[in-house]
Amino acid sequence: MKNIQMVDLKGQFEGIKNEVNASFQEIMEETSFINGPHVHAFQKDLEEYLGVKHVIPCANGTDALQIAMMGLGLKPGDEVITADFTFAATVEVIALLQLTPVLVDVDPETYNIDPDKIRKAITPKTRAIVPVHLFGQVANMDAVMKIAKEHDLYVIEDNAQAIGANYHTREAKTFKAGSMGDVGATSFFPSKNLGCYGDGGAIFTNNDELAHTIRGIVNHGMYERYHHDVVGVNSRLDSLQAAVLKAKLPKLDIYNEARKAAAFKYTEAFRGHEQIVTPYREGDCDTHVFHQYTLRILDGKRDALAKHLQKKGLPFGIYYPIPLHKQKAYADERYNEADFPVTNRLVKEVISLPMHTELDDEQIDYLTGTIIDFLK
Numbered sequence: 001m002k003n004i005q006m007v008d009l010k011g012q013f014e015g016i017k018n019e020v021n022a023s024f025q026e027i028m029e030e031t032s033f034i035n036g037p038h039v040h041a042f043q044k045d046l047e048e049y050l051g052v053k054h055v056i057p058c059a060n061g062t063d064a065l066q067i068a069m070m071g072l073g074l075k076p077g078d079e080v081i082t083a084d085f086t087f088a089a090t091v092e093v094i095a096l097l098q099l100t101p102v103l104v105d106v107d108p109e110t111y112n113i114d115p116d117k118i119r120k121a122i123t124p125k126t127r128a129i130v131p132v133h134l135f136g137q138v139a140n141m142d143a144v145m146k147i148a149k150e151h152d153l154y155v156i157e158d159n160a161q162a163i164g165a166n167y168h169t170r171e172a173k174t175f176k177a178g179s180m181g182d183v184g185a186t187s188f189f190p191s192k193n194l195g196c197y198g199d200g201g202a203i204f205t206n207n208d209e210l211a212h213t214i215r216g217i218v219n220h221g222m223y224e225r226y227h228h229d230v231v232g233v234n235s236r237l238d239s240l241q242a243a244v245l246k247a248k249l250p251k252l253d254i255y256n257e258a259r260k261a262a263a264f265k266y267t268e269a270f271r272g273h274e275q276i277v278t279p280y281r282e283g284d285c286d287t288h289v290f291h292q293y294t295l296r297i298l299d300g301k302r303d304a305l306a307k308h309l310q311k312k313g314l315p316f317g318i319y320y321p322i323p324l325h326k327q328k329a330y331a332d333e334r335y336n337e338a339d340f341p342v343t344n345r346l347v348k349e350v351i352s353l354p355m356h357t358e359l360d361d362e363q364i365d366y367l368t369g370t371i372i373d374f375l376k
């Protein structure tokens with residue numbers, strides 16, 4: 001059996017090697033390292049793929065979220081509602097901009113932000129909602145968009161984990177994850193579903209004015225050379241990374257299908273097991289692109305299982321072990337433990353299994369067999 005890794009990018013590289021090597025050579029010959037033609041070409045390709053008017057590449061996903069919030073003109077003291085169960089980057093940028101993060105509990109089935117909890121958290125100071133499409137599954141955007149409309153709030157989609165996922169609205173329209181809110185933010189960190197070979201990110205929007213504002217913000221607040229109209233940042237995607245992404249983008253749907261196929265096999269193997277809750281997914285499951293394949297292990301056995309896998313040298317991840325509202329940096333006396341029953345439970349039960357485009361049946365059988373044998 002091939003050695004099992006949490007993320008395996010080697011096989012994927014084989015499929016794009018010639019194109020990437022040729023582009024790298026070209027970029028080095030041209031010395032067009034920053035803002036070169038490869039960046040522009042990838043940006044256009046991604047706009048078309050996502051069906052959005054504007055993609056603004058930037059340096060990483062955390063920057064993308066921060067710049068989106070800056071672009072919307074959110075001001076210190078504005079309240080921004082987001083999920084308690086997510087990677088810290090989401091809440092980090094809210095706090096960095098001196099906005100007030102308001103963490104709310106998540107849905108017990110999808111682990112995504114719970115729309116009812118959003119409603120309860122709205123105050124006169126609320127300005128924005130940040131749904132995170134966690135583990136590759138799109139949040140309940142019908143409900144989020146409805147709430148945002150009713151209360152005149154911005155929606156910033158944290159799409160770092162769900163690029164390529166589709167969302168089917170109540171009106172039977174289909175959108176790509178990240179293209180429904182006022183603005184979407186994504187990450188091209190190597191292990192993400194569309195990953196480069198270093199750091200990268202992008203912001204998406206259909207709003208021309210916002211796109212213009214953001215293009216200035218990523219470039220030191222410059223709209224005309226050496227005229228700094230607003231306080232900006234320096235956040236760029238470099239040409240080498242853009243070349244990798246340009247080669248991978250036409251294969252993104254194939255990559256996501258490979259992830260889904262692995263997820264189906266995992267789920268099939270665990271079917272009916274009383275101590276294992278497999279990931280919820282809707283219908284044919286194209287709203288879930290399985291950035292992670294995350295199980296809940298019941299009866300308090302998660303930690304023992306983790307230890308067992310570790311002993312056997314099998315990789316796994318605990319995403320995430322601590323709710324954000326309990327993190328030292330984001331704890332706040334406003335929070336009441338009774339408001340977070342789902343997150344408080346998930347952090348004790350979740351375990352993510354290896355998930356990437358190169359998993360084969362033998363590896364999946366071995367992993368699922370090992371887990372089932374242990375829990376028996």
Ligand SMILES: *Cc1c(COP(=O)(O)O)cnc(C)c1O
Pocket residue numbers: 060061062063086087089090132158160161186187188189199200201
């Ligand atoms: C990865 C990730 C980010 C941050 O992306 P970076 O490129 O690492 O800065 C933000 N939000 C979520 C949900 C993520 O998974």
